[in-house]
Every structure is written in structure tokens, then in C-alpha cells.
Amino acid sequence: MLLAQAPDGLPEVTSSTDLAAALTPVLGGLTWPDGSTGLAEGDIVVVASKVIAKAEGRLRKAADREAAIDDETVRVVATRDYPDGSTLKIVENRQGLVMAAAGVDTSNVLPGTVLLLPEDPDESARVLRRGLNARLGVRPGVLVTDSVGRPWRRGIADISIGAAGIDVLQDLRGRKDAQGRELRATVIAVADEIAAAADLVRGKTGGQPVAVVRGLSHLVTLKDGEGAHVAIRPPEEDMFRTGT
The missing domain is CATH 3.90.1660.10 (CofE-like domain)
Structure with missing residues (x-):
């Protein structure tokens, strides 16, 4: 079951804020439908880039x-x-x-x-992950997100611009679909999908810049991984590079 919630209680963040320390009581006080509390291994902490940027003095x-x-x-x-x-x-x-x-x-x-924006969002995610692990004893996945527009589509959606401990892309190429046909081009932007789902519970105006997503532990890795930058298309693949 996929669960997501955006806790209250994060104080105003400034350049003097230790974000991991500020988040520790907020995340530790989470209550889940099964009666458990706090963060668990396999949870994903999704943080708006604005909070990271403020803490980093940007x-x-x-x-x-x-x-x-x-x-x-x-x-x-x-x-x-x-x-x-x-x-x-x-x-x-x-x-x-x-x-x-x-x-x-x-x-x-x-x-x-x-x-x-944070100068290096992937490094920001790694630093926050280490800080939460030191204080809470678990290694959650961490995503740093921001809102963007998208070619072909109206409206904005949140994407991951920084990641630690998350398989950002899920490559299904070579697998079979339900009819036995081989998938040749299916690479799912799972970090972006998690970012968008988290933004639904955070909202844009409610003062809840952090969400926790539970139920996707198969995407959370022990190592920090390559980060969200791997989702950026290289120039040779970018059909919208010139904007025309």
C-alpha cells in the first residue's frame, strides 16, 4: 500500500538552520495507519527545494x-x-x-x-540523508523537488532535482508486457512520479514543504546512488533543445 503524508511543525528555515536537526522531531512524530510512528527503513523523505535553498543560504x-x-x-x-x-x-x-x-x-x-536553487541538489539530498540517519537511525530515501512546466502539457508538476538512496529511473526495457511483447523503450521516471505524488499532500500554500512516502521500499537503496541528474536528457537525445 502506498501512503504519503505531509507533517506540520517545521519552523521557519534560515541559513542558520540545521535542516536534519529541525526535521528530526517533525518526522519522528509521524503516526501511520498501522499504529507505527516516525520514519522506517524504506521510507522516502521528499523536500521542496525552497527549504533546502534557504538552509543553504541561497x-x-x-x-x-x-x-x-x-x-x-x-x-x-x-x-x-x-x-x-x-x-x-x-x-x-x-x-x-x-x-x-x-x-x-x-x-x-x-x-x-x-x-x-540549491547549488548541487544531489549533494543536498546526500547531506540530508546522512543527517537524518545519524539522528533517527534509519536511512530513508531523500528527494529534493521543484515545480516545472512540461512540453506538450499545461500546468506545472513537481519533479526530482536531487536524490539520494533512490533508483531515479526504473528501466523496464527487455521485460515482457502482459501479452508477452518485449518492452523496448519503457524507462519510468519513478523519482519524478514520487515527487508529484508528494506534492499532492504537501500542496503549494499550506506551509508543509516536506512529505514522507511509504510503500516504495523496493526503490530505496543502501548507497546514495548517482542522483537525480541522471534523469536529464543528454543533448543528443533532447528533441526540445532549441525550443523550436
Whole structure:
């Protein structure tokens, strides 16, 4: 059975916050339908990138958000001008992610400041995993997530931009379907699917930036693994690379 819940109680996070320490009582107080409490081996902790970024001191003074976006941009993929004079930029950022506005965030931060993405989201996930293991005695999978738009689809969804202890991709190529046909192209983005499921219980406005997903222990690994960056398409596979 797949279970997910987003606990309350995480205090405001700043650059002086030890995130693993702050999360320990929050996660330790979880109550599950079977009567168990806290984290268990095989659980997956899913954390919004904004919380990680705040703890890592990624808040910057910026009178001009566009300048901050340009600073984080490695490659412009596409732009769109709007009647109000604003411009939407889809860019590849320093983390190798293709995102609107390079992932630079101005929501829930003080005027005149912007919040950048974690510098290395995979390392952020590894550090948090080690911290939780030291305090709670279990090694959960950890995902760092952010919201993105998607080609062909309206609306945003959360994806994993950092991962530790998770098989990010589930490669089913070579297996047989229910009719015995060989699967030739099926690679499932399981970390992104977990990220989206966790966001359903966290929500965008409820002040619950962390969720725990239970029931997918077969995807949780003892080693930290390669991280979420393996889900980024290399240039030779990217049909949307030029934005046209």
C-alpha cells in the first residue's frame, strides 16, 4: 500500500538552520495507519527545494530579478514576450535543468530578494540523508523537488532535482508486457512520479514543504546512488533543445 503524508511543525528555515536537526522531531512524530510512528527503513523523505535553498543560504539581494535569472543561465532555450512588457525565459541553468526563469524564485521571500536553487541538489539530498540517519537511525530515501512546466502539457508538476538512496529511473526495457511483447523503450521516471505524488499532500500554500512516502521500499537503496541528474536528457537525445 502506498501512503504519503505531509507533517506540520517545521519552523521557519534560515541559513542558520540545521535542516536534519529541525526535521528530526517533525518526522519522528509521524503516526501511520498501522499504529507505527516516525520514519522506517524504506521510507522516502521528499523536500521542496525552497527549504533546502534557504538552509543553504541561497537567498540573494536582487533589485532586478531578470539580472538574477541571467546570472543563473547557461543557455537560453526559448523566450516569449507578453503584452504587459514582461518576458518569459526558458533556460538551462547552472544545475543543468531546463526551467522557466532558471528556477529563480521570488515567492515567500522578502521584497528585493530572490531565492536561487540549491547549488548541487544531489549533494543536498546526500547531506540530508546522512543527517537524518545519524539522528533517527534509519536511512530513508531523500528527494529534493521543484515545480516545472512540461512540453506538450499545461500546468506545472513537481519533479526530482536531487536524490539520494533512490533508483531515479526504473528501466523496464527487455521485460515482457502482459501479452508477452518485449518492452523496448519503457524507462519510468519513478523519482519524478514520487515527487508529484508528494506534492499532492504537501500542496503549494499550506506551509508543509516536506512529505514522507511509504510503500516504495523496493526503490530505496543502501548507497546514495548517482542522483537525480541522471534523469536529464543528454543533448543528443533532447528533441526540445532549441525550443523550436
